[in-house]
Amino acid sequence: MPRPLRTSCDRCHSQKLKCPKQPGVTTCTRCAKAGASCIFSPVGLNVRRTLASPVNEVEIAWQENAHNLEMNLDWPTWEIDGTLTGLLESHVTPPALDLQKSNPRSTCVQQLSALALDIDNVFGLIPSNPGVHMSKDGSIEDMMANWPVKFTQRQALEQLFASAQRLITIYPSTVDVIFKQLDDEDCDNPNCIHRLELPENLEGELGAFASKAYEAKPLDPFIFNLLLTCHTRVTDVLEVLLVHVSMCAKVTLAMPKTQEPQLHIPELKVGDFVASPEFSSSMQAVMLAHIASVLADRAKQLQVKIANTFRDSNSTKQASMYKLQCEVLVEESESKVVALQKMRDVLVKVGYMR
Numbered sequence: 001m002p003r004p005l006r007t008s009c010d011r012c013h014s015q016k017l018k019c020p021k022q023p024g025v026t027t028c029t030r031c032a033k034a035g036a037s038c039i040f041s042p043v044g045l046n047v048r049r050t051l052a053s054p055v056n057e058v059e060i061a062w063q064e065n066a067h068n069l070e071m072n073l074d075w076p077t078w079e080i081d082g083t084l085t086g087l088l089e090s091h092v093t094p095p096a097l098d099l100q101k102s103n104p105r106s107t108c109v110q111q112l113s114a115l116a117l118d119i120d121n122v123f124g125l126i127p128s129n130p131g132v133h134m135s136k137d138g139s140i141e142d143m144m145a146n147w148p149v150k151f152t153q154r155q156a157l158e159q160l161f162a163s164a165q166r167l168i169t170i171y172p173s174t175v176d177v178i179f180k181q182l183d184d185e186d187c188d189n190p191n192c193i194h195r196l197e198l199p200e201n202l203e204g205e206l207g208a209f210a211s212k213a214y215e216a217k218p219l220d221p222f223i224f225n226l227l228l229t230c231h232t233r234v235t236d237v238l239e240v241l242l243v244h245v246s247m248c249a250k251v252t253l254a255m256p257k258t259q260e261p262q263l264h265i266p267e268l269k270v271g272d273f274v275a276s277p278e279f280s281s282s283m284q285a286v287m288l289a290h291i292a293s294v295l296a297d298r299a300k301q302l303q304v305k306i307a308n309t310f311r312d313s314n315s316t317k318q319a320s321m322y323k324l325q326c327e328v329l330v331e332e333s334e335s336k337v338v339a340l341q342k343m344r345d346v347l348v349k350v351g352y353m354r
Contacts (some may be wrong), residue, residue: 002120003042003043004042005040005041005042005043006040006042006043007019008040009021009028009030009031009038009039009040010039010040011028011030011031011034011036011038011039012028012030013041017030017086023039024277025223026038028323030202037254057302070207077305078219088113089119104177104180105177105180105220108170108173108177108223109222109223109226110134111166111170111174112174112223112227112229112230113171113226114284115163115166115167115170115230116226116229116230116233118159118162118163119160119163119167119230119233119234119237120158120233121159122156122163122237123233123236123237123240125155125159126156126237126240126244127240128240128243144156145148150176157284159160160234160237160241161284161291163234164234164291165291167230167231167234167295168291168294168298170228171295171298172298174223174227175227175298175301175302175305177220177223178219178220178223178224178227179218179219179220179305179309180220218309218310219306219309219322224322227302228325228329231295231298231299231329231333232332234291234295235292235295235333235336237338238288238336238340239336241288242300242336242339242340243345245343245347249347249350268280268283268284282344282348285340285343285344286344288340289337289341289344292333292336292337292340293337295333296330296333296336296337297333299329299330299333300330302326302329303323303326303327303329303330306322306323306326307323310323321345
């Protein structure tokens, strides 16, 4: 005797959900949204198994019909889009996603890793050696043709502003994560396995490792180095830009006074106001100096935090390493601020910038 059909479709039944199918409608809203076939199997058939890998919707439907060929010969259609959507809905576990969102350290690592890649891409877009090697008495047409080959940094400059702004934004929260102590759960169980004493022949070799596992770390070295990597790469890009400024001045001097090199300067908007290229270059020079100044302040704050953290451990190599890294970072950052401000003043003085 044929078994009665379930009141929930296979998709809803496998997820232990109430099927939203309405009378007179062939497909429930959940299956319709996923683009998959809405199949009702007989009661008692348990073709859904907990497997290590995702199960294809079409394969499951084939197994269900194979057990009951004489009842239902309506084979499911091959809907690739629906199958993929169903797999994504069925096998992405919300608890894992919630855990990832609630873990500030994981979020911080992802942000810094993506930012480091973006800033390094900006550095790769700008030639480290910007020299235009040709005679200053050569053809103006040749010089103008060679110029765009060496100097096409419109995209690089736009990405630099975006990446530097992201670094400034996440800097304070990243420093908080670096120095945040992980809260270990207090254990009041006298029979807990972590209290188990090792035999004498193992205590001397393994006991030290076990004790270090419970020592509080003063900071997270991985995130600390990721932050310094991003900051240092920004200063590298600023340094290369300063080298390019000197090359721009040389090319401008070599050209006739009646012509000027055509540079691609990113458009600068403030609401409905759009700055002209000549004013946009000056405004963006101010923005670069401001970005460098803010990053220098962030580096100083990190240096103070490191000094306070290792106040009682000046003699350790680890403390000296962190302090020296911050000292170098502050010096490099401050030097870029001074250089950018001086660069703009010089260009305004000679009339290259307004």
